[in-house]
């Protein structure tokens with residue numbers, strides 16, 4: 480069958496011919512309708528991902544929407560390697576799959592998998608967002624960030640502040656319901672902290688952080704007393720320098736989040752809730768679908784954070 484193949488770490492995948500292994504115990508084959516492309520696919524393919532490097536060659540793709548042998552449409556993640564979701568078919572553990580609600584098309588549902596869950600669960604489940612709280616979204620121009628801006632509002636935030644590199648990202652965040660948008664572009668952490676304090680009237684209670692690096696340093700400098708920062712990604716860098724005193728003095732919490740560790744029931748509820756909000760026009764995400772043959776173009780575009788969800792159709 481046709482599938483993308485990663486032959487060398489750090490290189491884009493190529494199209495190749497791949498054989499699907501026999502399904503093992505606790506596995507079923509799915510026919511992939513749409514595969515989501517995420518920054519994590521590129522991080523894994525670098526060979527330097529914190530959770531390890533797959534043996535080469537392999538087919539990338541951490542998530543997809545597909546049809547089970549019984550004809551049920553499901554969202555799935557972590558397909559059984561060496562064949563990921565950038566292929567016509569792959570093997571999944573059906574006990575981890577989530578049924579896509581009737582009436583939600585694959586292209587509508589795909590953003591609410593890996594990206595949407597990081598936003599929704601980061602705020603609701605890990606961040607314990609309380610009604611009326613002030614939320615800061617770092618990396619609001621990306622897919623996680625755009626969903627987080629809207630999710631914060633839907634989950635009852637009082638104020639939503641978006642922080643992005645690009646002016647286009649800030650414009651989009653304001654369109655999506657953010658109360659204020661600040662630029663992360665500065666060499667001065669204290670200047671960015673001031674911008675955040677000002678935009679959030681004294682500092683955010685909850686930060687959804689897809690960036691780390693200097694923007695996270697600034698957010699932690701500006702955070703309100705008792706504030707929480709949920710660390711979901713490090714698009715701005717893997718390192719940050721933190722000062723101990725203000726973290727203690729502010730009783731600040733830094734909470735790591737990875738979707739994989741949320742109970743399936745929690746993931747299922749969040750995924751289906753987002754699909755429902757989308758169906759009723761309350762959650763808006765731009766999606767661009769590429770044919771699988773153009774995987775290398777989509778891969779290259781994703782490395783530049785295109786500000787929309789990219790997906791591959793086998």
Ligand SMILES: NC(=O)c1ccc[n+]([C@@H]2O[C@H](COP(=O)([O-])OP(=O)(O)OC[C@H]3O[C@@H](n4cnc5c(N)ncnc54)[C@H](OP(=O)(O)O)[C@@H]3O)[C@@H](O)[C@H]2O)c1
Nearest residue numbers: 597618620621622623644645689712713714715737738784
């Ligand atoms: N923990 C989990 O389970 C989980 C799940 C999903 C995603 N994630 C992580 O969450 C992060 C966001 O994912 P995504 O799908 O939204 O990615 P994305 O669409 O590529 O968005 C990344 C965002 O980061 C910004 N950005 C990129 N490089 C930057 C830099 N050097 N300095 C400042 N801002 C920078 C971009 O800003 P502009 O738009 O302003 O240019 C964009 O808003 C990624 O790190 C991803 O790996 C984690």
